[in-house]
Amino acid sequence: MSEEMNEIEVNNYEAGDRVTGTVTKVEEKQVIIDVKNSKTDGILPISELSSLHVEKASDVVNEGDELELEVLKVEEEALILSKRKVDALNAWDELERKFESQEVFESEVKDVVKGGLVVDLGVRGFVPASLVEDYFVEDFSDYKGRTLSFKIVELDKEKNRIILSHRAVVQDEKGQKKQELLDSIQQDQVLEGTVQRLTDFGAFVDIGGIDGLVHISQLSHEHVEKPSDVVKEGDKVQVKVLSVDRDNERISLSIKETLPGPWQQVSEKAQPGSVLEGTVKRLVSYGAFVEVLPGVEGLVHISQISHKHIGTPHEVLQEGQQVQVKVLDVNENDQRLSLSIKDLQEKEFEEITDYDLPEESKGFQLGEMIGDKLKNLGK
Structure with a gap:
């Protein structure tokens, strides 16, 4: 009686059951599995080996491998099994954990499709074009085969939907670098930077991951009408740190302070x-x-x-x-x-006074002197 019951149990697998089996033979398009507690062999079709396209089964499994599988269909002669479905279920558990913890992980870009990138995570992950980089990318063709770091930004197991973002990782890294720079930068420090953009009131200069403002009054020792008269976007410039406001992430810079003073020489x-x-x-x-x-x-x-x-x-x-x-x-x-x-300026004619007269004429009246001159002229 017990032997009959055992025979019923071991042959009582249903679709959806998890089973453990050992690979006994690897054929071109399928794998033969010795299923534990089953009198019939299991057949693992090549299409059920992986979520990715597989050219030949031997690329994925070898004889003697022990696998965890799911029963897809129960036939008289064999159990039709899937490794892909078990891998996907296991992947979801791991992906849910990564989503909750916002863990950063690396994965290879398997394909470039309209609107973004496809990543294999045991299940299909999609990276929308807007979430690939923090700048505009016109052509994604060279992203295929590249390994990028990602965060999961949306996960819906019921809809089999996973949205990934590389952009979020890049922005987090920049934010961390920015904070480190804010913590390390000191007043009066002289740094090299790149002019990023110009405004009416000055120029914003990138000093290694964070922008500081060079006010128009700090661009030159000379009076500046507009910043574009002195610098242009892309210029490499030396700047001196005037002040750092870490709470508001503001840095005041000066180009003028790095230039020779107008009084020099x-x-x-x-x-x-x-x-x-x-x-x-x-x-x-x-x-x-x-x-x-x-x-x-x-x-x-x-x-x-x-x-x-x-x-x-x-x-x-x-x-x-x-x-x-x-x-x-x-x-x-x-x-x-x-x-x-x-x-x-030439000295203008001034009224002649006593101290303007020659020494020998002092004591005489001006009229007498002129009279004498006139008399002499009449002779």
């Missing part, structure tokens, strides 16, 4: 006694500041503006006016330049 360019042309930049009560070199202003003291007595510089000068000046004194270290406008 100014004593050679503006030697005492030399005559320069400049622009009146500012008028103050005690004189006028005149820019004679880019970023270099000198003071024309009120006493050096005109031979005439003036109450304020505004009487004879205005801002923006072009003037010629003579260099009186240069102090490069203190960034001081003394200039004169008066020294380049």
Whole structure:
């Protein structure tokens, strides 16, 4: 009785049952399996070996391999089995774990299709074109066969749907690199960067994974009308870190601070006694500041503006006016330049006073001197 019951049990497999079997023979289009606790052999068709296309069964299994299989169909002569379905079920368990933990994993791109990439994960995974990179890709043909890192961004077992993203991994890596850079960067540090984009108020420079702003006032020692007058996108530039706001991820940079100062070697360019042309930049009560070199202003003291007595510089000068000046004194270290406008002007006729007369004529009246001259002329 027990022997009859055992015979019924071992032959009572149904479609969907899990069985364990050993490969006894590998044929071209199928594999013969010795199924545990079954009096009949199992047949594993080549189409059920893998979720991928298989040219020959020997590429996947060998004689003696022990396999976990699923019964697809029960026939009188044999059990029709599937390895592909078991692999897929096992894969789903692993994929669900990776999805929940947002684990990053690598896989090979098996095919390029319309709208994206196909990846074999034991089941079919799809990477939409928009989730391949964090930039636009026109042609994906060279992605086939490449191994990329992915995250699962959508998983639906019932619909057999798995959406992967390589872009998410790239963005996470950039974010981590950005944070590391923010933590390491220091004020006054000098770095090399690349101009990424220009705005009306300055230039954004990539300094290795994070952009910093070079305000328009920090582009040059000279006055800048618009950033494109000084730099263009793609330029390699040296920048100095002015400040780092780690909370708001903002970095202020300066190109100007890395350039030679306008006062450097100014004593050679503006030697005492030399005559320069400049622009009146500012008028103050005690004189006028005149820019004679880019970023270099000198003071024309009120006493050096005109031979005439003036109450304020505004009487004879205005801002923006072009003037010629003579260099009186240069102090490069203190960034001081003394200039004169008066020294380049001819002295106008002034009323002759007693101290203007020759020594021998002092004590005589001017009228007497002129009278004597006239008498001499009449002789």
